Amino acid sequence: MTEFATADDGTPIAYEEKGVGVPVLLIAGQATGMRGWGPFADALARDFRVIAYDHRGIDESGLGDPGLYSTRAFADDAVAVLDAAGVAAAHVVGHSMGGRVAQWLAADHPERVRRLVLMATTSGDRSAARRDPAAVADLLSGDLGRMVPLFFDDSWASTHPADVDRFFTRTASRPALRGHFAASRDHDGADVLARIRARTLVVHGTHDPLTPLPHGEVLAERVPDATLAVFNAGHGLHLDTPDVLEAVRAFLLPEGQRAASRAG
Template structure:
């Protein structure tokens, strides 16, 4: 276990596994680096996978309360890259991690080789069709794993991978930190800035995602020049775990962009 120092002095826990070009994984709201589980293992066969715990989550310090915004959390991600000795990385963000990854690509374009955004959104949008289902949002705020599991994962996959499911939903975090993560994700709004993203971008989105409905991905594709959208049939919000075929799609996307 390693630690990076954030701008406010908070210690951010991070790990590195595998060899090859660096890939930074950015977890979702109130989720620890351990939640990447089998996906990190698969990616580490090709890349040097760097994971970290967000401030207030897992083994990282909580830091200053005012730094819980997606844009400032992107500065934490840069601190981790610096600590890992990485100037340029592929960046893969899931859900709120995707929101953070957007700011990373916008504010630090020279640090992002390619960008993968899974089950995420540009943020607030006046169109109701892009908003989470009310019942799904209630389930998210409840923290009840029995209510959340079907929104994230395929039932057969969840039954076959109980350890990965348990780890994903049971990150160590205080109510204080969870509330600030929820607010950071809810207040995210990068729509007017997405056009500045220069990195080749792959959008992965489940067709059955009720927490971040598919129209969000369609709008992001319009805003991020040259981005590629892959709709994952039948997938919910946790497609980064229960659809391991996406790992191969990511490899193919990066290989293709490396040749171009």
């Protein structure tokens, strides 16, 4: 069932939850709805209370002022969701732009973050590696034929059409899409990373055309208590690479529960 948090400016933020246990907050990428987490969220819900939400301007959440969109402001929306769900602190998993948002959440509100997972994301340090302009053009094209290969393995995409459709399908106005793109593009967390106190897992793919691997390496170097896990994958590695799910679960589960979950 969809519920609503209220952001500081009064914007309604839609969220849903499933499962029981320690809360895990999922923060989606640029202009991606909460249902895009698909089987990743479903799998985590076997061990955790999983909370996912729509960024402002996406699907059921309110628009707010797109001219004020930023990854730091989006982190305040995440806090509003935690408050509405009655969660004092949660594990936080952010993908792509959601990882940028998660950096601000962990730095500005350290008491709200238990453990942190940053997947296929960047601090915004442009010296790490440049995006391929062709990949950016494909991302902004709106053409699924051009977008899907940026994220997913061809064979996985062909055998999981419903999950691919759920990932890319969302409702958003042009001002919202422009605001999301600007927020993601302008993220600059290079000076924020040292303030992150949560134990952190950085998850990255070796052939990510949207966020090349050096960005993950920078995060792992600069976040004080971080570990880098590298996979033979692209930008949508949390969906098409089973080992990513297992790495995240292993990182978030206590050792005793991890063994019991494997046995089950």
